[in-house]
Amino acid sequence: MKSYEVGGILLTECEPQIVVVDYGTALVTPERVQDVLDKSFEVWGQDRVAVLVKASGGVDLMRIASVVEDEALADFTIAVAIYTPSKVMRLIGHLFMQFQRSPYPQQPFDDEADALAWLRARVAADARRKISVS
Numbered sequence: 001m002k003s004y005e006v007g008g009i010l011l012t013e014c015e016p017q018i019v020v021v022d023y024g025t026a027l028v029t030p031e032r033v034q035d036v037l038d039k040s041f042e043v044w045g046q047d048r049v050a051v052l053v054k055a056s057g058g059v060d061l062m063r064i065a066s067v068v069e070d071e072a073l074a075d076f077t078i079a080v081a082i083y084t085p086s087k088v089m090r091l092i093g094h095l096f097m098q099f100q101r102s103p104y105p106q107q108p109f110d111d112e113a114d115a116l117a118w119l120r121a122r123v124a125a126d127a128r129r130k131i132s133v134s
Helices: 032-044 063-068 071-075 087-099 113-132
Strands: 004-005 011-015 019-024 049-055 077-083 106-109
Touching: 004 032, 011 063, 019 032, 019 113, 049 113, 071 077, 077 113, 106 113
Parallel strands: 019 049, 049 077, 077 106
Antiparallel strands: 004 011, 011 019
């Protein structure tokens, strides 16, 4: 499996088509998200992936929407699960997702195993969709 570091942020393919982006305690800014996206495009190319975002630190929500709402990401992103053990961060995440116009499914989680199970289901549905379109 592939693993890379971008500015202290770890990107790891934990299983086929599922990439974990671990921000640790770093502030999640639009610039950091764009760096991660650029590296992801470079590494995974045209392969669609589901993403598990781990973030224990803060998120610059006011500026990040413009990056994650980009319609071009729908071609590359199957779904995004956001895992944070912090109840406050989950509440903020829920609020953010209500107003954001994401071009792909996304869901906040307080349990990493649940997040991975949800992503696996999205990957399987994406594979079935590809087969039915072919």
